Amino acid sequence: MSLDYNSLLLATGFSAGCLGVTLLGSWVAARTERFLLSWACGAFCIVATVFTYSAYAEYNAHGLLIATYMFLTGGFALVYGAAYQFRAHRLPIPRVLLAVLIPTVVAIPGIVMEWNAVTIILMNVFATILLLLTALEYVRNYKEAPTPVLALAVLYSLIGLSFALCATVLIADGKLVIAGPPQNWAETVNLIACIAGLSSIGALSFGLNQWRLAQVHKKEATTDALTGLLNRRALFDRYNNKAIGPGTAAILFDLDMFKSINDRYGHAAGDEVLKVFARQMELHCRTTDAAARLGGEEFALVLEGVKPGTAERIAENIRTAFGACDINVDGGTIRGTVSAGVAVGTETGLSLDAVLNASDKALYAAKHEGRNRVSVSNYLWAV
Numbered sequence: 086m087s088l089d090y091n092s093l094l095l096a097t098g099f100s101a102g103c104l105g106v107t108l109l110g111s112w113v114a115a116r117t118e119r120f121l122l123s124w125a126c127g128a129f130c131i132v133a134t135v136f137t138y139s140a141y142a143e144y145n146a147h148g149l150l151i152a153t154y155m156f157l158t159g160g161f162a163l164v165y166g167a168a169y170q171f172r173a174h175r176l177p178i179p180r181v182l183l184a185v186l187i188p189t190v191v192a193i194p195g196i197v198m199e200w201n202a203v204t205i206i207l208m209n210v211f212a213t214i215l216l217l218l219t220a221l222e223y224v225r226n227y228k229e230a231p232t233p234v235l236a237l238a239v240l241y242s243l244i245g246l247s248f249a250l251c252a253t254v255l256i257a258d259g260k261l262v263i264a265g266p267p268q269n270w271a272e273t274v275n276l277i278a279c280i281a282g283l284s285s286i287g288a289l290s291f292g293l294n295q296w297r298l299a300q301v302h303k304k305e306a307t308t309d310a311l312t313g314l315l316n317r318r319a320l321f322d323r324y325n326n327k328a329i330g331p332g333t334a335a336i337l338f339d340l341d342m343f344k345s346i347n348d349r350y351g352h353a354a355g356d357e358v359l360k361v362f363a364r365q366m367e368l369h370c371r372t373t374d375a376a377a378r379l380g381g382e383e384f385a386l387v388l389e390g391v392k393p394g395t396a397e398r399i400a401e402n403i404r405t406a407f408g409a410c411d412i413n414v415d416g417g418t419i420r421g422t423v424s425a426g427v428a429v430g431t432e433t434g435l436s437l438d439a440v441l442n443a444s445d446k447a448l449y450a451a452k453h454e455g456r457n458r459v460s461v462s463n464y465l466w467a468v
Contacts, residue, residue, distance in 0.1 A: 090268050091139065093276035098135030100283035104128045107287045111294040117301075118294060123176055124167035128283075130160025138266065145265045147199050154196075154208045158188040161215035168222035168241075184215060200261040209252035216245030233293045240282045240289070247271075247278035311356055312363035315377035320385060321437060323375055328434025333389045334396035334427060335437070337444035338362070338403070340382035341422040341456040354414035358421050365407045369399055385441060393429075400425040400459045408457065424451040428462035 105128030112121035134156040141149035162184035170176045188211040195203035223238040254271040266272075307319035315323070329335070340362060347355040359382065366376045366386060375387040386403075388396055404423050411418050426448030428440050443462040451460035 090272070090276075091142070093273065093280070094135055094139050094142070097276050097279045097283070098132050098139075100280050100287075101128050101131040101135065104283050104287040104290070105132065107291050111291060115294065115298055115301075118297060119176070120167045120170035120174075121290075121294060123163055123170055124290070127160045127163030127167060130156050130163060131283075134160060142266045147196075147201065150201055150204055151196055154192060154204055155185075155189070157208055158211050158215070159185050161212055161219070165215050165219045165222070168219045172222055172226040187211075198261075202255055202258070202260050202263045202267075205263075205267065206252050206255045209248045209255070212248040213245045213252065216241050216248065220245065230293060230296055233289050233296070237286060237289055237293070240286050244278050244282040247275040251275050309363075309378040312360055312378050314363050314366070314384070315375060317377065317379045320375055320377040320379070320387070324387065324437040327437070329430030329437060329440045330434055331430055331432060332391060333387065333440075334391050334429040335440040335444045336386040336388070336396055336400045336403075337426045337441060337448045338366075338384040338386070338400075338423050339425075339448055339452070341424055341452075343382040343421075346419065346421065350414050350417075350419065354412075354419070357414055358412055358419070361410050361412050362407050362421070362423065365403050365410070369403045369406065385444075387437070391429075396429065397427045397459055397461050400427055404457070404459060422457035424448060424456050425459045426451055426462065427459060 105125045108121045108125035108128060112118060112125060115121070134153055137149050137153040137156060140146075141153055162181045165184060166176050166178075166181040169180065188207065191211075192204055192207050194200075195207065220238040220241040223234050223241070227234045227238070250271045251267070254269055255267060258267075307315060307322075309316045340358065343355065343358070346358055359378070362384065363376070363378065366384060370376055370386055370388070373389055375385075377385050377387075379385050386399070388399065404425055408420060408422050411420060426444040426446065428443035428447060430440055447460040447462040451458045454460065
């Protein structure tokens with residue numbers, strides 16, 4: 086029993102509509118993920134494509150074919166834009182407009198001459214290009230969530246290749262004008278690929294969005310909102326039940342006279358000073374180190390796999406770099422200073438809390454000795 090062409094078209098529209106509703110609902114639940122809205126708009130354009138193409142199949146009006154062409158290229162341009170937005174966190178409006186403008190300009194001769202076969206071939210060719218570009222965007226971002234992202238890339242590629250197949254069969258036929266829309270085995274394969282692909286894309290997109298939301302919540306729970314560093318809870322969770330040996334050092338920083346900055350310049354200026362210091366910490370530590378804001382103007386840096394003398398050198402580098410920063414705030418330019426205390430673990434192993442307590446004693450000594458300096462705990466000499 087052969088598959089009914091109109092039923093397949095209807096099923097394709099239904100799949101695209103379900104995808105659009107899923108994406109729109111996901112965007113409503115997470116307004117920060119704007120790529121979902123772009124993606125949903127693209128899916129709804131594909132639904133419009135199915136309706137206009139169904140009408141063209143019934144009435145064979147050239148205007149309906151032109152509408153189908155515009156909806157299809159516009160929809161897939163938005164789908165490509167959403168994939169780019171997923172990776173780069175911004176919608177590439179110029180690229181999306183070009184992805185609509187170029188197919189329109191190229192199709193003008195065929196539209197004017199009413200060569201419907203040429204128009205349909207171009208529609209399939211540009212659909213293939215846009216879908217393969219969409220797949221490429223996901224491949225470029227596969228590290229974020231490898232399995233679902235690569236699965237999306239494969240699905241978009243397969244749907245794109247099914248459009249390429251339709252174009253190939255029509256080109257091989259060699260006609261400029263045909264009676265209505267083509268109905269051949271390639272068109273059937275294309276519709277089946279769209280139905281299966283769009284349904285799978287909907288499920289994967291929902292799962293991917295849930296994963297992203299979970300990552301956002303995890304980051305919010307473990308990150309200091311102002312500086313982007315780890316918060317106190319995240320730092321202690323990272324080293325929970327982990328003995329701190331002689332190869333690990335903890336540096337405790339405290340910004341000098343920070344209250345006077347808040348009192349004189351305001352809390353917004355104080356926040357800027359905190360962000361500048363956090364940036365200097367990040368610049369002077371490795372990806373394996375743990376930089377955290379413990380609260381207020383107090384920061385900690387835990388260094389693993391360091392040799393004797395390395396921790397105080399890094400602390401000194403951070404102190405010097407921060408002291409050289411001109412911080413622009415309302416009311417002028419200010420410079421801040423910081424004091425630091427350094428401690429390392431022992432052969433028997435210490436808890437993070439114990440090492441930080443030793444760092445705190447060294448920090449107190451640095452403050453007592455005049456601030457803007459680095460002091461080392463006696464634990465260091467036990468190495």
